[in-house]
Amino acid sequence: MLLSVRVATRPSLPLPEERRRASSSRRVVLRAVHTTSVDEGAASKEKKRRPTDDYHATVRSLNSRGRHVPKKSLGQHYMLNSSVNEELSSAADVKEGDVVLEIGPGTGSLTSTLLNSGATVVAVEKDPRMAALIKDRFGCTERLKLIQEDITKCHIVSHLGPLLQNQTPEGQKQKFAKVVANIPFNISTEVVKLLLPMGNTFSDVVLLLQDEAAARLVDASVETPEYRSINIFVNFYSDPEYKLKVGRTNFFPQPKFDAAIVKFELKQISEYPPVASPKSFFSMVNSAFFGKRKMLRKSLQHLCSPTEIESALDSVGLPITSRPCELTLDDFVRLHNNLVKL
Numbered sequence: 001m002l003l004s005v006r007v008a009t010r011p012s013l014p015l016p017e018e019r020r021r022a023s024s025s026r027r028v029v030l031r032a033v034h035t036t037s038v039d040e041g042a043a044s045k046e047k048k049r050r051p052t053d054d055y056h057a058t059v060r061s062l063n064s065r066g067r068h069v070p071k072k073s074l075g076q077h078y079m080l081n082s083s084v085n086e087e088l089s090s091a092a093d094v095k096e097g098d099v100v101l102e103i104g105p106g107t108g109s110l111t112s113t114l115l116n117s118g119a120t121v122v123a124v125e126k127d128p129r130m131a132a133l134i135k136d137r138f139g140c141t142e143r144l145k146l147i148q149e150d151i152t153k154c155h156i157v158s159h160l161g162p163l164l165q166n167q168t169p170e171g172q173k174q175k176f177a178k179v180v181a182n183i184p185f186n187i188s189t190e191v192v193k194l195l196l197p198m199g200n201t202f203s204d205v206v207l208l209l210q211d212e213a214a215a216r217l218v219d220a221s222v223e224t225p226e227y228r229s230i231n232i233f234v235n236f237y238s239d240p241e242y243k244l245k246v247g248r249t250n251f252f253p254q255p256k257f258d259a260a261i262v263k264f265e266l267k268q269i270s271e272y273p274p275v276a277s278p279k280s281f282f283s284m285v286n287s288a289f290f291g292k293r294k295m296l297r298k299s300l301q302h303l304c305s306p307t308e309i310e311s312a313l314d315s316v317g318l319p320i321t322s323r324p325c326e327l328t329l330d331d332f333v334r335l336h337n338n339l340v341k342l
Contacts, residue, residue, distance in 0.1 A: 077255050078107050078109065079182055080251060084250055088110060089117055091263045098120070098177075099164055099175070100119045100180050101156065101178070101180075102122070102123045104124070104181060104182065107137075108134050108138060110182055111134065111138070121143060122145045122163065123144065123145070124156075128148060152187070156198070157201055176201065177203075178203060179205040181206075181207055182208040185209065185213070193230075196237040199238075199266040199271075207262055210259060211257060214242060217230065218241065222327065227325050229288070232282075233282065233285075234264070236329060237267055241262065241263045241264075242262055245260050276337065276340055281332070285332055285336075289324050292324055296309055312342070316334040318331060
């Protein structure tokens with residue numbers, strides 16, 4: 001599905017007269033134009049099925065309880081295109097009975113799509129203004145649990161555990177939850193590091209990220225300028241997939257960068273690479289990339305002597321002059337397991 005967006009001087013569907021008069025003459029209105037390769041009949045059915053929760057629903061939400069101005073400090077950019085919300089839901093294969101964690105529901109645009117899919121949604125919102133807006137919009141919806149808290153400080157499992165138990169038939173293994181979220185770009189790395197090690201709780205994590213950051217997270221090609229310790233982390237805990245590019249004009253306010261939908265299929269603990277301790281493993285990896293251009297025998301010398309590091313590199317079939325940007329995840333695993341024996 002391709003998404004093309006253009007900036008217009010007036011909305012495709014006029015706002016009520018009183019709102020038009022109240023709007024500033026300097027205000028820029030974004031209109032999302034959705035193009036698709038499906039035939040007209042399929043497009044017509046899709047149009048009937050899809051909720052009309054895009055530009056106008058977002059504007060109505062922001063204008064409820066007075067004017068809500070997105071906070072730059074919180075990285076708030078609200079989705080204007082309902083098709084993108086459907087792509088997010090589809091990427092996670094959200095269906096009836098699923099338990100879904102949404103981070104930063106904002107105006108409730110994506111929340112509505114998830115609820116319409118039949119999922120139970122746990123929405124974590126840091127901004128008290130937007131939390132109040134979500135309460136007003138969805139009222140006492142039984143399948144929505146709203147938590148006003150910072151996701152980086154929230155004990156997620158304690159909120160999801162009871163819901164997952166209720167959704168799991170007696171005598172069967174506990175179901176896994178999913179994450180579907182349009183998160184602020186400025187906390188992307190922090191959220192990824194928080195969620196990916198939670199393979200015992202989540203099966204899939206689908207996020208809308210800054211496009212360049214998304215590409216860097218998914219592409220684990222060695223010897224590239226973008227290759228960093230975060231690539232080792234992502235591939236240790238998940239199988240990442242770049243799904244779809246989303247133009248910046250699909251957001252209000254418009255950010256400086258395009259976005260992209262990325263899916264992380266989380267690994268179970270039994271599927272993690274065989275290391276004695278993930279903590280010590282990533283301590284070594286982070287130290288290695290801290291001196292990215294340095295040889296490992298120098299950047300890791302606080303762990304072992306240069307001679308021991310050279311010996312370990314040689315024993316796993318790597319040149320003694322190796323640098324971190326030249327090692328794959330498997331290379332780091334073999335090196336770590338060799339070093340811990342010393």
